[in-house]
Amino acid sequence: MILQNITDSLKENYMPYTAHVIMHRALPEIDGLKPSQRRILYTMYQMGLLKGTRKKSQGVVGQTMFLHPHGDMAIYETLVRLTRDNESLLIPYVDSKGNFGKQYSRDMKYASARYTEVKLASIANELFQDIDKETVDLIENYDGTLLEPRLLPVSFPSILVNTSSGTAVGMASSIAPFNLNEIIDYTIAKIKKSDAEVHAYIQAPDLPTGGAIIYQKREMNQIFQTGKGSFKIRSTYHIEGNSIVFKDIPYTTTFEAIIERISQLVKDGKLRDIVDINDIYGINSKGIEITVKNSTNKELLIEKLFKMTPLQDTFACNFNLIVNGKPQTLGIPQIIEEWIDFRSNAIRRGAQFEKRKKEQKKHLLLALKQVLLDIDKAVAIIRETNKNSEVIQNLMQAFQIDEQQAEYVAEIKLRHLNKEYILSRLEKIQTLELEIAELSEILTNKKKCDLKIIAQLKQVKRIHGQERRSSIISSDDLPTVPTEQMKIDNYNVRLFLTNQGYVKKIPLTSLRGGNPVKVKEGDKIIREVNTTNNSDILIFTDQFNCYKYKTYELDDHKLSGLGEYLPSLLNLQDEQILFVTGTHDYSGHLLIGFEDGKVAKIELAAYRTKQNRSMLKNAYANKKALFWDHNDQDKEILAVSSIKKALVFHTSMINPKTSKTTIGVQVMKSKKESVVVGYYDLTDQEFEEKEYYQNKGAGIGKYLRKNDFDSILGQTKLF
Incomplete structure (x- = not known):
């Protein structure tokens, strides 16, 4: 047994392993x-x-x-x-x-x-x-x-043409594939003009299994520019009598997973129109065939299938790759720039190699030219030399050439000492000089190198280019089906949200037994929301975004299950979830307390959208939010500042706003550059001295008395 300090063991064993997995196994390179x-x-x-x-x-x-x-x-x-x-x-x-x-x-x-x-x-x-x-x-x-x-x-940017995914230690990569023609067109444009616009040449990813990509400009632009984000892709389909045939399924799923999900929904009574389902994959056929009842509204059923099964799925992008020995997450313009640098270096190295070879050949031919001026002398030297080992030395002295040149001259066959051979060799010197000059220009002239890259790219496109496999559908062109037509089973549910980002949807009927809701070890429930299965879940993040998710798209969970992991469900990359709530009618207000002492009271109806949008940007004011609440009733709130001042205010004094980005009302004013460090809902807390701290209009507050601090704030570790 070897005893070793844990930190030393991590440095000597785990860190090298981590570096090896990242650099030499899991992530693609340029x-x-x-x-x-x-x-x-x-x-x-x-x-x-x-x-x-x-x-x-x-x-x-x-x-x-x-x-x-x-x-x-x-x-x-x-x-x-x-x-x-x-x-x-x-x-x-x-x-x-x-x-x-x-x-x-x-x-x-x-x-x-x-x-x-x-x-x-x-x-x-x-x-x-x-x-x-x-x-x-x-x-x-x-x-x-x-x-x-x-x-x-x-000779082409293969890094963006073929999909690549991998999971290393502490990081992962998921690079979407793009059409070869589009990537080459953009690369050529980028070489000619460094600020060429990506969208002018590349439409969207192009997946091997085809399908239809749902295009949202904001999401696609984020992927193009940052290498992070996600897009939705749905299966293509056609209707044949009482059958719906889904042909090109999303790249991220399998037809077995789709069939199992549909079968489960039919078994649970959530899809009542389906009579039979079969895969029709064979030599001359491909897809999933769903047989429905005569009276079925097929277009409505198709939209339900897209919402409830992997027939519509999400491709998460994380363009993480190794560039110059370092893992980097780059957008398409940056990746193309790195590839151009890489390819330019390869071409210059190849040109240097060819130049060196041609210069060596020219060097030998120059010796031949010199010897041919007096070929009789050369023949006489070779004939009159007594030892074979002395031939090279004698030629070098007689014609002032080096050893390599002398070896070349000595190896010339007698049959080549004719006028035709001599003239062809001399002409070759001129050809080599032109070729060397051209190679030198590639090495010194960036434009010449760029032209060679462009010529090679055009050739690749001409020989290997192909039409897009994935079609593109604008999100605005998707059919909008009213919720009431979706015939979603509507029943009361409770959402349980945990500190680590899990959400559980449990029907109220499952909670009647009084059994506890279990969570992952080390996790805890931080919020419970009563809503219905036919409602919207609103998720607010620290990047000022609000993600919207349909409650019925979550499976009903068991009390003992973990639930769904929200960051994965929403494909969040560098965003932290701050607050989650649910609503079926968008009633009530959203209360947000900011670090600067202002509190915003926003009508929740401001987040209702006519179209089924999955994300709202600028969902609240661009500043640090500390407190969130969604309620129909006004309440008393305690605010505490960084200089241990506190005040109690009633939310009825704050007028509601319809603007999501309202900066709020100044509830607690700053003094000595202080900021608010916490807001506390007093609804369910006993705080006998709250009248002492009630806001009388000045908004400055009073210093916390020690006993009050200990009684209500002693567990928060704010200071």
Whole structure:
């Protein structure tokens, strides 16, 4: 047993492990690949699988293990996702034959590696563009016996063309795929003009499984500019008699999950119009077929299915990748800038390599030119030299050339000492000089380098470009179905909200037994909201946003369950939830107490929207909020400042406003640059001395007396 301080153990063991997982396993790099993917593709390249016939997958897996020291199944699973047949990638890198499963199926398993065959797809030529010209660094493999590329010199921004996701220690990555044509068009525009607008060239992500993306400009702009956010995608469908056929399902789900969810809703009596449901995936068919009753309003049922099942799902974006050895979350413009720098460096390195080779060749031909001026002299020197080892030295002295040039001259065959050969060699010198000059310009002239990148991008688009698979629907064009037509079962529920961000929806009938509501260990319930199943949940965050969620979209929870984790449910990235409430009629007021001593009283009706919007920006004034309450009745509130002053005020003195961003009424004035550190609802608290602290209009308050501080504030640890 080795005894070690826990902090030392973390530094020496866990931190290196964390760094390795982040840098060398889970996150993609600027070439769009993770190490496992890069090693598989490079192994296939070394095996000559860019040309010729396919090889057994088992052979590829075995060869890859010389670069990637992991189990064969882990390597094969990665290989499967790279194949055309699996349909995981928008532009698959591996041409495959055999059963590789399907990305959209949970139960359709891929066959063993000994039964399937693979080779590199034609697009893979662009991954290894000029790799033999020192365009990228080569590093040693894990045991130092082989060399592998640090990155691949991809000739197009593959990082944004194929989806990539991974979970490291303390961070994750989820990069949405975009159409190759659109990405190339934007990249070319970005090279020509650094402030090119993304939206002018890229419409929205383009997913391998197709589907229809619900376009909201604000959300899409956030994804484009910051690399964070989410968008909704729904299945495409058509109606055939009494059948609804959903064809392209969302990339984020599987048809088994959809069928199970619909079956459960039918069993629970929440979908009464469905007669039968089947998957119709086969050689010439694809999708989920739902048979309904003759009298069914099919369009209404379709909207209910989108709201209640994964037929409409959310793709969360987190464009986190390794750039120059550091994990960074970047928007599309920043990623393209980094890729342009990466590709420019690769082209310059390739140009430097070619220039060096051509200069060496020119150097040899210049010696030949010099010798050919007096070829008889050269022949005589070689003929009259007694020892073979002295030939090179004699040529060097006679013609003032170096050893390398002399070796080249000495190796010329007698048959080449003719006029045609001599003239062709001399002309080659002129050609080399022009080529060297052109390569020098690429090295020194940024515009020349940019033109070469653009030419390569245009070629990739011409050969490999394809039409969009995912259609785009504006959120404004979605059918709006009144809630009453949705026939949502309406019953009384209670929402339980916990300190760690979980929400439970429990029908009141389930609470009659008096059994306790359980929560996660270390968590606690901080708010209970009585509402109905047919209501809206309003979630306010520290980024001044209000997220809206339908109560019926939450499953009924058991007393013993954890509930739903709100940050995941809403795809929150860097936002903290401050307050949650529920309403079915938007009655009452929202009370917000701010750090500056002002309190806003906002009519909850201000948050009602005609369209079914999922988020409201500028949901309250842009300043720090400390206190929240939603109530129909006015009440007494205690405010405490950072200089231990307190006052009690009644909310009836604050006039309600219809503007969400109202700055509020000054309840407690600042003194000595003080701020309010807490507001406390006195409704259910006994505070005998509250009359002493009641606001008489000045709004300055009185210093807390010690006994009062201990009685009501002693547990808050404010000071």
